[in-house]
Amino acid sequence: ELKVEQNPLFLSMQEGKNYTIYCNYSTTSDRLYWYRQDPGKSLESLFVLLSNGAVKQEGRLMASLDTKARLSTLHITAAVHDLSATYFCAVASTSGTYKYIFGTGTRLKVLA
Amino acid sequence: DAGITQSPRHKVTETGTPVTLRCHQTENHRYMYWYRQDPGHGLRLIHYSYGVKDTDKGEVSDGYSVSRSKTEDFLLTLESATSSQTSVYFCAISERSDSLAPNTDTQYFGPGTRLTVL
Numbered sequence: 517e518l519k520v521e522q523n524p525l526f527l528s529m530q531e532g533k534n535y536t537i538y539c540n541y542s543t544t545s546d547r548l549y550w551y552r553q554d555p556g557k558s559l560e561s562l563f564v565l566l567s568n569g570a571v572k573q574e575g576r577l578m579a580s581l582d583t584k585a586r587l588s589t590l591h592i593t594a595a596v597h598d599l600s601a602t603y604f605c606a607v608a609s610t611s612g613t614y615k616y617i618f619g620t621g622t623r624l625k626v627l628a
Numbered sequence: 629d630a631g632i633t634q635s636p637r638h639k640v641t642e643t644g645t646p647v648t649l650r651c652h653q654t655e656n657h658r659y660m661y662w663y664r665q666d667p668g669h670g671l672r673l674i675h676y677s678y679g680v681k682d683t684d685k686g687e688v689s690d691g692y693s694v695s696r697s698k699t700e701d702f703l704l705t706l707e708s709a710t711s712s713q714t715s716v717y718f719c720a721i722s723e724r725s726d727s728l729a730p731n732t733d734t735q736y737f738g739p740g741t742r743l744t745v746l
Contacts, residue, residue, distance in 0.1 A: 549734055558718065559671075559737040604670060608733070614659050614678050614724060615686065616735060620670040 518543045520607050522619035530627050532594050537622045539588040539605035547608035548588045549616070550579050552601045559604065563590075595626045631655055632738040634719050640744045647706040649741050651719030653699075659722045660702040661735065662686075662694060664715040671718065677702055709745045717741045 519542040529535050539548070547566055551559040563572040565581035565588060572579050576599065578591045588605055602621045609615040631654030641647050651660060659678055663671040663686075673686030675694040683694050691713060693705045706713055718740050724733035 547733070551737075558739050559720075559735075561734040561736065564734045606671075606735075608724075613684065614676060614722075615673055616661070616722075617673070617687075618663075618671040620668065 518545065518607060518609050518615075518617045520605060520617050520619040522603075522605055522622050524622060525620060526623050526625075528625045528627060529592075529595050531596055534594065535592050537590040537592070537603055537605075537624075539590070539619055541586050541588075541607045541617075543610075544583070544586075545607045545610050546583055547610075548581050549606045549608075550588070550590055551604045551606065553604065553621070554601050562603075592624075595624075597626045597628055600624055600626045632719060632721055632736060634717075634738040634741050636741060637739065638742045640746065641709050642746050643710055644708050647709050647743065647745075649704045649717055649719075649743070651702045651704070651738055653702075653721050655721060655723075655736070656699060657721040657723040657736075658699075659724060660696065661720040661722075662692075662702065662704045663718045663720065664688065664713075665718060665740075666715050674704065674717075709743075711745050713743065714745045715743060717743060 521540045550562040553559045563579040568583040570581045576593045581588045602623045604621045606616045606618045635650045661676040662674040672688045677683045677696040719738040720735040722735045
């Protein structure tokens, strides 16, 4: 059974600091996704990582995937208040179904 | 933004009553999903569809049924609502591809339905 764990669950950080969110998954998958959710809103796609070693960057966010370690990271560089949100990773099942399994999310609060 | 709507957006109902939530898409995507979101649990898959009349269970399917009679609509029904089904429900669509083209199979989410069962 595919399980996805994120840590930390909560993260409070000062503006200008760097930090990394981790996403571990339990079985083989070659597709990993990162989403952002603002309070009371829907989820917005940030990154799609489709192969081992994939790295994607958008602004102050950079995501990477290591399929051998079953680990993805979301690195935040020089955080700003606008990055405050909940971040989810999700992994696509490769068992012949079409399911996506989500982590529990990391709630990020960037303090001015 | 992907064309996904959910209705109703908010609903309050009583225990034991049937409830149907609707997801409508204008993207002609093959795959559609229903999730529920609860604090501390992230998003949990209820049911999904991989084509018209083709559906399968997710991890929390008990107490829920779905139907997809046409590509654009995916209905979620709570046959007899319980307080444990109070949640925010999200519909999502995707068009999974085996190619490596970026963003070909990410999910796009609807605005959500907040359901309260008293």
